[in-house]
Amino acid sequence: MPVNSFENYPMSWKPSKSALSKPYYLSIASLLEADILSGALKAHTKLPPQRELADFLDLNLSTITRAYKLCELKGLLYAVTGNGTFVSPASPPRTPSWSAQGP
Numbered sequence: 001m002p003v004n005s006f007e008n009y010p011m012s013w014k015p016s017k018s019a020l021s022k023p024y025y026l027s028i029a030s031l032l033e034a035d036i037l038s039g040a041l042k043a044h045t046k047l048p049p050q051r052e053l054a055d056f057l058d059l060n061l062s063t064i065t066r067a068y069k070l071c072e073l074k075g076l077l078y079a080v081t082g083n084g085t086f087v088s089p090a091s092p093p094r095t096p097s098w099s100a101q102g103p
Contacts, residue, residue, distance in 0.1 A: 009056075011048045013041060017057055024059055028067035036076050036087055043089040047077070050085070 013035065020027045035041045048056070050064045057064070068085055071077045079085045 011052065012045055013047055014056065025063050025066040028064065029070040032067065032071050033076055041087050043087055045087045047085045
């Protein structure tokens with residue numbers, strides 16, 4: 001059993017590791033945007049802390065930070081210092097638009 005096993009760990013959002021492709025930050029941002037726009041993640045849902053998500057996906061913390069920041073710049077997320085990152089209440093309903101070229 002791995003040291004950091006997340007099999008039964010409760011997280012509000014667990015992206016599929018097999019769905020990730022390089023560049024990882026764009027892939028994570030795209031998955032997050034798709035889940036928000038599809039309604040799988042409701043407004044004001046608290047997302048997993050960046051460190052926990054990085055451990056879960058076995059990626060660098062800066063990769064997760066970059067993905068969260070991209071979504072925040074698009075208005076999909078908002079951060080509250082000391083409380084976490086949340087899904088924005090006014091996430092516009094549209095088709096995901098991330099591309100390999102970046103924002």
